[in-house]
Amino acid sequence: MGDSNKNAPLIRNKNPAAIQITAEQLLREAHDRQEAPIQAPEQTITDEEELQEYRLRKRQDFENQLRRNRLNVGTWMRYAAFETSQGELARARSVYERALDVEPRNATLYLKYTEMEMKHRNINLARNLFDRVVSLLPRVDQFWYKYALMEETLGNIQGTRQIFERWMKWEPDENAWLAYIKFEIRYQELELARRLFARMVLVHPEPKYWLKWVKFEEDYGTFDKVREVFNQAIAYLGDDHLDPKLYLAFAKFEVRAKEYDRARVIFKYALERLPRARSQALYNQYTIFEKQYGERDQLETVVLAKRRLHYQEELETNPKNYDVWFDYTRLEEDTGDSERIRDTYERAIAEFPPVEEKRFWRRYIYLWLHYALYEELETRDYERARRIYQECLALVPHEKFTFAKVWLQFAYFEIRRLNLGSARRILGRAIGQCPKDKLFRGYIALEMQLREFDRVRILYGKYLEFNPANCATWVEYAKMERMLGETERCQALLELAVEQPVLEMPEVVWKAYIDLEFEEGAYAQVRRLYERLLTRTDHIKVWISYSRMEAMIPSSSDDSGQNSPQNSPSTKTSTSIANARSIFERAYQHYRKQQRNEERLVLLEAWRDFEQTHGTADTLQMVQNKMPKVVRRRREVPRGTTASTSGAGEEYLEYLFPDDQDRKPNLKLLALAQQWKLKKQAQETVVDDTTVVDTADSPKD
Incomplete structure (x- = not known):
């Protein structure tokens, strides 16, 4: 034991390898390095001995493959196909039978087996095979279809019928029943086909199969037979499972049979029993039917009653749904019944909004306006229309909110009635009680159409007292004065406007003032306005506009506004170009002192475009020399931000002038x-x- 331990290799580094080799990797490398099999050249068989050797070699090859994997169905089918191609049908049958011993429920094997027997006209063998497979796999419809087709092709009609009957005992899907029915129709066995339809609708009671039976009876039966089928379908399915399409088909059949009273009864019967969610299409067809075959009164009564019931049900659920009230009132207006229309409008306006907030009143207030317009235009009851407007204005809480449209519509109504004084009193009351921009604009537009300019001036004065920060009002007032030739008034208004401490969009007023003076030729005043504007703001657009305006002023023009054709404002002189260039220089130095580099860059780009149009190569180069270089830098960001958490920092651009x-x-x-x-x-x-x-x-x- 000691010697064996001494001879064992010493493992110094016991850490795992940097690259782990898996079994999957080894298999992939072996597959990639596998050489392509060498294909032997095709052999040309010249005599019987070579043919027998070739067959023996192929059979041995197939047998070897099957010994390795008996469950490979593809190998069995290729083996059988080879024997079939060699004309050895007995051997092919033996291969198929051996394969079926391995896979006794394989539908593909049976399919190839039966196709082989039918192809070689072995009818009895094919019948035996089909009997085996339909007994073993009765739910595979393909074998039933092929079995029946083979017998029908052979002219064995009774045998085909027996096959279908065996099939129908398994209650297959509807396509099998329809195939059996078509078979009986082909051989004019209409009574048998009718019995098959009766059996099919018991197995598959869907309405579409009842309709197929109806179609069959229409083509081959009588009207009484068709009605009998429809009645059986309605009685069998009941109202809970009945499809509106069945009723619709029944009614259309009666129409084709010119039994219009029967069709009307069917429509009414269906609409009474089917729920509304499922009967909309049926109702539409009923309407079309009445339009074509019914009387006008019947049609209108049916349509109006149905729609009226629908609206009433919705309003019972939500009486504050003003959109439904609009549809309901339009429906009643189409009927022409004044009493019913007024009753509907009265019920609608009686549904007050739940709270005094304008967003809840926006739709509701239009009910009053539609009501008043109906009384004015349709019934010509002008006093009633006037009372509707008055009641509406009394209902609106003007101290919280108002609706300028109601005041204006009331005033326009009085004007249409030629009561100009009443219209002015209404609008005067409106701007006194609840002034709004829309009311002032509507009143001013009315007086402008009447050419009452003194009244317009008074209204503009009150408008500006109400909202002096509205720049559009100042500009429109000034435009009116200029239209009337009152240039001094126009200038005074714009001067007063620019002196206002608060303006919504002051640039609009300043632009209108400058454009006025420029069009009048008061170029010195234009310069003064720009200088005043620059004391209030140093926005880059002001400097650029100032310089471009200076380039458009002729150098020898005066402030009288009278320019000769040779000295028009469109003339570009060297002095005006120099003045514009000096303004660019002033703006550049201004932003340079304040170190506002982004504005400097925008100004230089505008200056460059100006020099490209009006300057020379030297002046353009001078501006190009001022252009900065943009350097991309990175800086740290405050803690707590996303960039600081990731440690990447933040990139920014620095302009180097x-x-x-x-x-x-x-x-x-x-x-x-x-x-x-x-x-x-x-x-x-x-x-x-x-x-x-x-x-x-x-x-x-």
């Missing part, structure tokens, strides 16, 4: 690092038409 070199002494070192990186052929990225230098690989400061 040539004008800032005197402020950053390390730019020279950065430039050297950039040159070193270019020599190493590092990848460069273009950002906003500038070269982005990635400093991740450059020498550290």
